[in-house]
Amino acid sequence: MPLIDFTQIITPEHRAAQASAKRAAMIKAECRDRILSVGSETTQMNIAQAGIVFTAAMLDGAARADALTVSGLRDGDLMLAQAWKGWVAAMQAECRDAIETGDNPVWPDVPAGVTDLAARF
DSSP: OOOOOGGGOOOHHHHHHHHHHHHHHHHHHHHHHHHHHHSOHHHHHHHHHHHHHHHHHHHTTOOHHHHHHHHTOOTTHHHHHHHHHHHHHHHHHHHHHHHHHOOOOOOOOOOTTHHHHHHHO
């Protein structure tokens, strides 16, 4: 009679852990996809770079209007970038919460104007 390796038997706990890990991966992927549907990683880097250029120009003594021009930003864009950052943080928090609680995620709405900002960059 062959020996059975009981370490290879899949237990209900193991199945539950696998299902939980699969669900978590699916939620994380959906969160990432939703964020990237608003602005690609390149778009996000371009906006961040514009913020750096704006700040550097202001620190060098440029007038606000000139700093906006050189950075490619417009009045109100810095507020939109902050709203975007807050939305991404809320998306990530909802992702973690849904994974921890087992509830379905309730994704926050994209703030007004953020999609237009992303489209320009």
